[in-house]
Amino acid sequence: MAEPRALTVAQPASGGPAPQGEPTSVFLRACRGLPTERTPVWLMRQAGRYMPEYRALRERHGMLELIRTPELAAEVTLQPIEAFGFDAAIVFSDILPPLVGMGLELDFVRGEGPHIANPIGRPYDVDLLGTPPAEETMQGTLEAIRIVSRELAPRDVPVIGFAGAPFTLASYAIEGGATKDFARTKAFMLSEPAAWQRLMTKLVTVQADYLVAQAEAGAAALQVFDSWAGRALGRSDYVRLVKPYNTRLFEAVRRAGVPVVNFSLGVGAYLEEAVACGGDVIGVDWQLPLVTAWARIGHDRPVQGNLDPTALLAPWRGLRPRIDEVLDGAAGRSGHVFNVGHGVLPSTPVESVRRLVEYVRERTSRSQEGA
Numbered sequence: 001m002a003e004p005r006a007l008t009v010a011q012p013a014s015g016g017p018a019p020q021g022e023p024t025s026v027f028l029r030a031c032r033g034l035p036t037e038r039t040p041v042w043l044m045r046q047a048g049r050y051m052p053e054y055r056a057l058r059e060r061h062g063m064l065e066l067i068r069t070p071e072l073a074a075e076v077t078l079q080p081i082e083a084f085g086f087d088a089a090i091v092f093s094d095i096l097p098p099l100v101g102m103g104l105e106l107d108f109v110r111g112e113g114p115h116i117a118n119p120i121g122r123p124y125d126v127d128l129l130g131t132p133p134a135e136e137t138m139q140g141t142l143e144a145i146r147i148v149s150r151e152l153a154p155r156d157v158p159v160i161g162f163a164g165a166p167f168t169l170a171s172y173a174i175e176g177g178a179t180k181d182f183a184r185t186k187a188f189m190l191s192e193p194a195a196w197q198r199l200m201t202k203l204v205t206v207q208a209d210y211l212v213a214q215a216e217a218g219a220a221a222l223q224v225f226d227s228w229a230g231r232a233l234g235r236s237d238y239v240r241l242v243k244p245y246n247t248r249l250f251e252a253v254r255r256a257g258v259p260v261v262n263f264s265l266g267v268g269a270y271l272e273e274a275v276a277c278g279g280d281v282i283g284v285d286w287q288l289p290l291v292t293a294w295a296r297i298g299h300d301r302p303v304q305g306n307l308d309p310t311a312l313l314a315p316w317r318g319l320r321p322r323i324d325e326v327l328d329g330a331a332g333r334s335g336h337v338f339n340v341g342h343g344v345l346p347s348t349p350v351e352s353v354r355r356l357v358e359y360v361r362e363r364t365s366r367s368q369e370g371a
């Protein structure tokens with residue numbers, strides 16, 4: 001069934017220009033549920049260790065140095081666009097650097113991932129956290145967005161800015177690094193409710209400001225990553241202790257005036273609650289079939305996803321049916337952005353990424369011509 005909004009607009013595929021005020025890029029059109037000449041495709045973590053170009057730069061520069069040097073961050077952002085022709089570029093950064101401006105000492109330790117030297121342990125630590133504006137603390141990323149959006153404008157490839165959701169950031173701030181059980185985070189959340197509220201409120205303030213600043217710098221879309229709330233929490237804790245803050249964040253970011261993707265990993269048990277927090281587009285993780293997830297989300301809301309990133313480790317005969325499953329689940333509806341259902345893994349063969357992009361393009365162009 002065609003989307004109601006789709007009936008009133010011209011298809012650029014038919015040769016006519018997009019009506020005034022409508023975006024022309026396939027990615028931004030899909031984010032608004034508008035018809036596209038083919039399904040747009042980009043991949044979470046599309047810039048990174050699976051690419052030899054990235055590894056070569058990373059040999060010579062630290063992670064934070066790459067992020068904070070606008071020319072280097074811009075170069076890494078563009079690497080996968082040049083190599084594979086993705087339909088959107090996500091600015092090269094990470095969700096954790098904004099914590100540095102708040103007073104946390106972050107480092108990326110080779111082979112171990114992120115590490116915070118002074119994690120939050122007591123309620124008082126929360127009161128020591130600052131909430132400085134992104135213009136002061138994240139200039140490198142804002143400048144990288146300016147550079148990349150200027151570079152990609154002639155190709156009509158939009159730049160995506162991003163930030164972490166408050167629970168995911170709080171978990172790093174409290175655990176000091178990766179965790180399997182979120183024991184410290186949950187103990188703090190449940191034993192210090194007032195400090196939890198202050199911490200989440202500060203994180204919402206900083207992330208909302210950062211996201212809006214990225215849009216002002218030229219990001220044409222924004223994505224919020226809530227990687228760990230769904231892994232860590234049952235429904236009632238999510239609804240009580242996370243949902244109000246995510247809702248506030250999405251509400252505050254509406255003033256940016258660009259589409260916002262809500263990517264909440266592992267929330268299949270309470271997808272409707274995560275969707276209700278907000279976001280124009282719902283990022284679907286790899287655990288539910290897309291057809292099921294989209295029906296639960298509602299077909300009036302655009303979706304992004306949701307290939308299991310480990311499928312990219314399989315040979316083509318194993319990978320192709322998994323791509324088909326996602327495209328079949330989307331059933332040619334407007335408002336689907338093809339993506340992985342969590343970040344691309346470092347061991348992913350470059351050739352698999354290349355083939356994936358070509359295949360999604362080819363299959364979805366053909367099916368619309370035949371329609």
Ligand code: CP3
Nearest residue numbers: 044045046047048090091092093094095113114225227343
């Ligand atoms: O998508 C992109 O290409 C943009 C860049 C990006 C990175 N991290 C670069 C990165 C984005 C969007 C992120 C998001 C991020 N970072 C999330 C949310 C998404 C998710 O995967 O759930 C989270 C939880 C983090 C925190 C983080 N950063 C971890 C746990 C690690 C170490 C393990 C890992 O997955 O790499 C990082 C480091 C990191 N962030 C690297 C890159 C390219 C590797 C750094 C290196 O070269 O050593």
